[in-house]
Amino acid sequence: MKHYNVIIVGGGAAGFFAAINIAQQRPDLSIAILERGNAVLTKVKVSGGGRCNVTHAEFIPSELVQHYPRGEKELLGPFHTFMTGDTIEWFESRGVSLKIEDDGRMFPVTDSSQTIIDCFLNEVEKHNVEVLKGHTVKTIQKDEDIWQLSTNQGDFSCEKLLVATGSNTKIWKLMEQIGHSIVSPVPSLFTFDINDERIKDIPGVVAKGVEVNVIGTSLTSEGPLLITHVGMSAPVILKLSAFGAIELAERNYNFDIEVNFIKSSHEDCLEELKSLKQINPKKTVFGTSQFDLPKRLWQKLVMASSIEADKKWADINKAETEALANQLTKAVFKVHGKSTFKEEFVTAGGINLKEVNFKTFESKLHKNLYFAGEVLNVDAVTGGFNFQNAWTGAFIAAQAISK
Structure with missing residues (x-):
């Protein structure tokens, strides 16, 4: 069994964003991303027609939350901590400039999602985050203060666990097994x-x-x-x-x-x-x-x-x-x-929002279990809003995990 300080389940936008922020604040921690597929950041690649609609040029939290049919009330506080302007600054400080289109959507100036993917891959390599592809998580259990995970390629353990798997029904079932309730998913967008x-x-x-x-x-x-x-x-x-x-x-x-x-x-x-x-x-x-x-x-x-x-x-x-x-x-x-709608399949449904502390994105049922992105019952209209939810949740969870 291999042990890490932090394990992130899900090699998508929220998972990578969280891993990079944790590693930057706490270089002493060992961090691994477990991704079930043979490729990471696949949704980032196809989003925005292959251009990656990173966020939306809405800079007032109370206005921004109105684009979330589920999560409007819960995201108001988090958006005061990390939102659009912070996202722009985060990417630009890493060499990725964003532009605003007439409808408010924001894309990398390169008009290529590969720019975002390359940024993430460079950052995880720079900060020694291990990215383990082809690792399908089969069980998640807690033994005293340690999380134990079994995958198709071996067993892992960690002190802190972040679940950022998007709308993955198998992971939702694992969360149900440890006491969380799931709002049944239905298509959105x-x-x-x-x-x-x-x-x-x-x-x-x-x-x-x-x-x-x-x-x-x-x-x-x-x-x-x-x-x-x-x-x-x-x-x-x-x-x-x-x-x-x-x-x-x-x-x-x-x-x-x-x-x-x-x-x-x-x-x-x-x-x-x-x-x-x-x-x-x-x-x-x-x-x-x-x-x-x-x-x-x-x-x-x-x-x-x-x-x-x-x-x-x-x-x-x-x-x-x-x-x-x-x-x-x-x-x-x-x-x-x-x-x-195109390749951008979004669902309404996921972890019941009443079971999450939105000051930290930590589970209210289990200490040191965190969530970010669409694994939660949060979704938005099209235009970069779903990604902004991912960045915000991942950043705040990373702050809490790093303490």
């Missing part, structure tokens, strides 16, 4: 599958200012909407999927949404359409896209309003005007399933 003539054959079309409501719930969201080959995506949908993860799972991903493509009231839309009849009497409705909508989407909505392609603005009647206003401001679509 997914796109909506919709089969509807109004969005058929126009994948890639983006409507910028859209409001979407899930009918029969309080779930609502605003933002850009992307029409895909199978339905709808982009921030307005992903936010709904995150905040509605549990409720939408209970509906087996079959529900109706109401889409307001122009974020205007039905009444105001009607007035605007009446005005357009006066302004463009001789132009065809089909050929004159309005409300800054993409032309292909506008044409689909006009067709759905039963307005013929050659019909002029002056000739549309009251019923057709009403129908077009309905399509623009309260179009109902049937969702019949979900699709994973």
Whole structure:
């Protein structure tokens, strides 16, 4: 049995970040990362389309927590200790400069996730952290003050244990065996599958200012909407999927949404359409896209309003005007399933947050057992927020472990 002062289970973002911070503060400690796969930092590699969305340019803790459907209350204190500005400084002090994009997402200036991976690999080598790949943890037990772990490649022991395995159901089961309760995982961050003539054959079309409501719930969201080959995506949908993860799972991903493509009231839309009849009497409705909508989407909505392609603005009647206003401001679509958002599979679920001390990220049930990242029942909308949770939890856990 090999003994270390600290063992970190999970070779992902949170695990490496914690290991580096512990090693920097306590070079006297022996530290090992146990990773079940043959590669480390695989989620970092694919995140942000291979660019790694490191964090988000939100610098006020009370604003930042609003992007977490689960963990909002618990993360407020931790974000006052370590958040976006600290993340930027941490990476820049190690030679990794970050840039802010128009939507607030932050990436390495190299636009390559390999930059982040190389930074982590260089740091663990510099600080003599052992990275043991292909080590699947099978059991975790505590013998007095010592943690004992058995893996497919041998047994290990340590004084302090950090679990940073993300949404790993096998590790959750091991945590249940030592008394922790697990909130059952359901998918978060997914796109909506919709089969509807109004969005058929126009994948890639983006409507910028859209409001979407899930009918029969309080779930609502605003933002850009992307029409895909199978339905709808982009921030307005992903936010709904995150905040509605549990409720939408209970509906087996079959529900109706109401889409307001122009974020205007039905009444105001009607007035605007009446005005357009006066302004463009001789132009065809089909050929004159309005409300800054993409032309292909506008044409689909006009067709759905039963307005013929050659019909002029002056000739549309009251019923057709009403129908077009309905399509623009309260179009109902049937969702019949979900699709994973790119490679970035995120789940809602994990270690019950009531069982964790968020001043240290230590278990309330077991001394010297710590958690960081998505192993906890914390998840966020897309945009770098899940990584920020990983950095914050890992840093605070590392501070506690180093004492």
